[in-house]
Amino acid sequence: MTYTDISNEIRKDLNIVIPIKQILLGEGVAQKAKQLCTDFGKLHLICDENTKDFVQLDCGKTILSATQKPTLAKAQELAQIEADCFVAVGSGSLNDMVKYAAFLAGKPYVVFTSALSMNGYASANVSLLPPQGLKKSYLARAPQAIFMDLEILAAAPKRLRNAGIGDSICRATVQADCLLAHKLIGEPSYSEYFTLMQRYENEMFESVEALARTLIFSGVAMLLGGSSAPASGGEHMLAHYMELHQPDAPQSFHGEHIAVTTIAMAKIQLEKLQSNFDVGAMQKFPNLKPQKIMAKDFTKIITGHSQIEAKLKSVGAPTCPRDIGWNEDIFARALVDAKTTRDRLTFLDVT
Numbered sequence: 001m002t003y004t005d006i007s008n009e010i011r012k013d014l015n016i017v018i019p020i021k022q023i024l025l026g027e028g029v030a031q032k033a034k035q036l037c038t039d040f041g042k043l044h045l046i047c048d049e050n051t052k053d054f055v056q057l058d059c060g061k062t063i064l065s066a067t068q069k070p071t072l073a074k075a076q077e078l079a080q081i082e083a084d085c086f087v088a089v090g091s092g093s094l095n096d097m098v099k100y101a102a103f104l105a106g107k108p109y110v111v112f113t114s115a116l117s118m119n120g121y122a123s124a125n126v127s128l129l130p131p132q133g134l135k136k137s138y139l140a141r142a143p144q145a146i147f148m149d150l151e152i153l154a155a156a157p158k159r160l161r162n163a164g165i166g167d168s169i170c171r172a173t174v175q176a177d178c179l180l181a182h183k184l185i186g187e188p189s190y191s192e193y194f195t196l197m198q199r200y201e202n203e204m205f206e207s208v209e210a211l212a213r214t215l216i217f218s219g220v221a222m223l224l225g226g227s228s229a230p231a232s233g234g235e236h237m238l239a240h241y242m243e244l245h246q247p248d249a250p251q252s253f254h255g256e257h258i259a260v261t262t263i264a265m266a267k268i269q270l271e272k273l274q275s276n277f278d279v280g281a282m283q284k285f286p287n288l289k290p291q292k293i294m295a296k297d298f299t300k301i302i303t304g305h306s307q308i309e310a311k312l313k314s315v316g317a318p319t320c321p322r323d324i325g326w327n328e329d330i331f332a333r334a335l336v337d338a339k340t341t342r343d344r345l346t347f348l349d350v351t
């Protein structure tokens, strides 16, 4: 059994104490569950039909249906369970429901990750379905500990891992959007977080360990940045627009959406930087500091869209709207109108 605490790596690199006490990554982590959870008092484990055998703990257990939607109502129901600490065993939706339940109950929670499908393990936010309408982001609290068992993660379906790659590959387009917003309206550039996120990026296509680190670093960047900005730029707005305007699209993962929209966003960024764009037209931002944007400031960040596409194709991830059942005409509208989905300056605002 060999594992490392990657929270130490984060502390050392960023010279900052993070509120997550342990982030263990390695082999045999799940088998050590009893030992790892001794300090958390009376536990209650929440898993689903697919993850119920991953972690053995002598405590109360709730097994959710594998098709349980991440609803606010379910999180509120879970918050009523009597325990000192919740133990989530799962990924995206389950982790979000338990994270929010723990937050509502004012209790700590820890998570044993079952798949590398998204970057939300280390973040403080969750995405849940309110009684009416589409998913909404709610502020909760980061887990006390994240336990990542490499054998479990490696055995998870490849499609989930590709979704995690999609949610990570946007680092370059997000970084370029952040730099633009930094120059024009003085938003933080988050450069130290991007350096961390980039460290294992080239290896994440082949290595489960590298992908796990990249996703954790991305979640930590959102946690420390107090905002989704270091992990969500124009490509996330394009995806959000599609979710709003084609809600009946076939079921697919968030990271798969981001894989597709990152290619489009990288193309937009390159075209805009080559076109001497007009900053004065971006009047929706009252604190705009008009200045000349130099393409050379972005050369180290911008990654060619064909390069991104080739990397995604090499692992079998989706690369175009058709691959995930998105309507091409609605997607063409998204490229123009997605800038209205939130108040965040990105290259989508450039005319």
Ligand SMILES: [Zn+2]
Pocket: 119, 167, 231, 232, 236, 254, 258
């Ligand atoms: Zn994302």
